[in-house]
Amino acid sequence: MNEIFELQYALDTFYFLMCGALVMWMAAGFAMLEAGLVRSKNTTEILTKNIALFAVACTMYMVCGYHIMYADLGAFFLSGITGDGVTGAEEAATYAPSADFYFQVVFVATAMSIVSGAVAERMKLWAFLAFAVVMTGVIYPVEGSWTWGGNAVFGLYTLGDLGFSDFAGSGIVHMAGASAALAGVLLLGARKGKYGSNGVINAIPGANLPMATLGTFILWLGWFGFNGGSVLATASVKSANAVAVVFMNTNAAACGGLIAAMILARLLFKKADLTMALNGALAGLVAITAEPSTPTALQATLFGAIGGVLVVFSIVALDKFKIDDPVGAISVHGVVGLLGLILVPITNDASSFTGQLIGAATIFVWVFGASTVVWYILKATMGIRVSEEEEFTGVDIAECGMEAYPEFVS
Amino acid sequence: MKLITAIVKPFKLDEVREALGELGVSGVTVTEVKGFGRQKGHTELYRGAEYVVDFLPKVKVEVALTDEMVESAVEAITKSAATGKIGDGKIFISPLDDAIRIRTGETGSEAI
Numbered sequence: 028m029n030e031i032f033e034l035q036y037a038l039d040t041f042y043f044l045m046c047g048a049l050v051m052w053m054a055a056g057f058a059m060l061e062a063g064l065v066r067s068k069n070t071t072e073i074l075t076k077n078i079a080l081f082a083v084a085c086t087m088y089m090v091c092g093y094h095i096m097y098a099d100l101g102a103f104f105l106s107g108i109t110g111d112g113v114t115g116a117e118e119a120a121t122y123a124p125s126a127d128f129y130f131q132v133v134f135v136a137t138a139m140s141i142v143s144g145a146v147a148e149r150m151k152l153w154a155f156l157a158f159a160v161v162m163t164g165v166i167y168p169v170e171g172s173w174t175w176g177g178n179a180v181f182g183l184y185t186l187g188d189l190g191f192s193d194f195a196g197s198g199i200v201h202m203a204g205a206s207a208a209l210a211g212v213l214l215l216g217a218r219k220g221k222y223g224s225n226g227v228i229n230a231i232p233g234a235n236l237p238m239a240t241l242g243t244f245i246l247w248l249g250w251f252g253f254n255g256g257s258v259l260a261t262a263s264v265k266s267a268n269a270v271a272v273v274f275m276n277t278n279a280a281a282c283g284g285l286i287a288a289m290i291l292a293r294l295l296f297k298k299a300d301l302t303m304a305l306n307g308a309l310a311g312l313v314a315i316t317a318e319p320s321t322p323t324a325l326q327a328t329l330f331g332a333i334g335g336v337l338v339v340f341s342i343v344a345l346d347k348f349k350i351d352d353p354v355g356a357i358s359v360h361g362v363v364g365l366l367g368l369i370l371v372p373i374t375n376d377a378s379s380f381t382g383q384l385i386g387a388a389t390i391f392v393w394v395f396g397a398s399t400v401v402w403y404i405l406k407a408t409m410g411i412r413v414s415e416e417e418e419f420t421g422v423d424i425a426e427c428g429m430e431a432y433p434e435f436v437s
Numbered sequence: 438m439k440l441i442t443a444i445v446k447p448f449k450l451d452e453v454r455e456a457l458g459e460l461g462v463s464g465v466t467v468t469e470v471k472g473f474g475r476q477k478g479h480t481e482l483y484r485g486a487e488y489v490v491d492f493l494p495k496v497k498v499e500v501a502l503t504d505e506m507v508e509s510a511v512e513a514i515t516k517s518a519a520t521g522k523i524g525d526g527k528i529f530i531s532p533l534d535d536a537i538r539i540r541t542g543e544t545g546s547e548a549i
Binding site for chain 1: 484485488
């Protein structure tokens with residue numbers, strides 16, 4: 028019996044780590060997607076932001092984020108994380124504690140990746156990274172402690188008791204990232220030339236759609252780790268079944284989202300807008316993330332499709348409000364993240380609509396409010412926006428001193 | 438000697454090159470260019486927002502010829518580049534003072 032338990036422990040830990048590695052790879056997906064949807068003069072800088080934010084997020088979560096999120100205040104630097112996750116044969120969590128850290132930390136990086144796309148092409152590199160320090164070290168972990176951490180919100184109410192449920196983080200990760208992004212975009216302003224006089228909305232086409240498509244495929248793949256790993260175990264018939272259902276539904280929702288967004292874009296714009304199809308797939312994934320374990324495959328496809336429809340309308344609507352989001356991150360992760368939370372009670376009896384709405388409001392108010400304060404302080408001190416001339420030349424040269432595609436250099 | 442500068446639709450380049458080759462034209466210089474004429478630009482939609490394409494892609498074909506070949510070359514280009522639709526392009530003819538083949542130093546019609 029003990030040997031079977033050890034095997035289960037080893038397998039669950041291994042599964043957890045592999046899923047974490049898949050989620051880590053989503054950072055590559057975000058990097059490619061964002062690099063593809065900006066102009067070529069801003070490619071190097073967006074890649075720098077993406078890979079640097081990953082390192083910052085992992086470091087800050089190691090320093091204090093993980094402890095804040097899981098109620099071990101006063102501890103730092105993952106003290107005690109290398110121990111054994113087993114205290115007895117009846118132990119519920121059958122994986123190594125450090126595997127738990129690894130799986131959690133890549134989610135933090137995902138939330139931060141969402142921000143970089145929305146503020147692309149005009150935000151200062153170092154102001155962005157300064158924000159990343161606070162977001163991944165404090166803002167996200169505090170909100171995470173109220174949800175997955177199970178702590179009361181400022182000691183007032185506990186979301187779990189109200190029927191709040193967010194399986195893999197439609198709200199906790201995606202909507203949180205989008206809330207921080209929205210706060211940043213509002214203080215940052217639109218890219219120059221995006222909105223003309225008399226309400227004219229100018230398109231600024233992305234430079235590399237093969238890269239954006241590859242990025243979407245990478246995110247899609249990584250999402251199996253994101254949602255699949257959130258089952259937290261695989262080494263029993265029950266958990267293996269749950270994992271398989273989550274994989275199936277995650278994939279179905281992405282397909283539903285892509286098909287719906289593509290057809291809607293064709294109807295609205297007369298042509299098959301690839302970027303909308305890509306956003307549609309991601310919207311489907313975000314929509315199902317709050318509860319991929321209870322819907323049927325058909326329900327998952329439909330939930331994804333609702334996300335795909337919503338994301339297209341949301342992108343068009345944000346432009347009307349002059350909220351400039353080059354990659355559609357606020358729509359994909361924020362608006363559809365909220366949708367994902369609201370859809371949970373349809374298939375999961377353990378959750379309630381009021382619980383979901385209170386949870387969504389709590390996450391949004393905290394992350395948006397705290398982010399606004401941090402962005403504002405950064406704006407008042409170091410400044411968050413590059414100069415008009417630097418924006419025109421491209422932030423690649425202004426911030427990194429190198430172009431992504433140099434010509435005439437020899 | 439004349440220099441013919443023809444602006445044609447990019448997808449017609451192969452036909453123009455073939456037609457000139459049949460005439461015995463031994464050299465052509467091609468540049469990808471953008472511009473507008475009566476065809477003007479057009480608008481496209483990207484993520485629901487319009488953008489105007491003011492300058493359309495064209496190909497500029499430059500060929501240096503002796504005076505007696507000009508007429509047949511113009512005819513060949515006109516025939517091969519025409520679609521009958523707006524935006525077929527233009528041909529400009531200008532005098533050419535001299536030409537020099539760098540390898541041999543030949544000049545004038547010997548060099549083209």
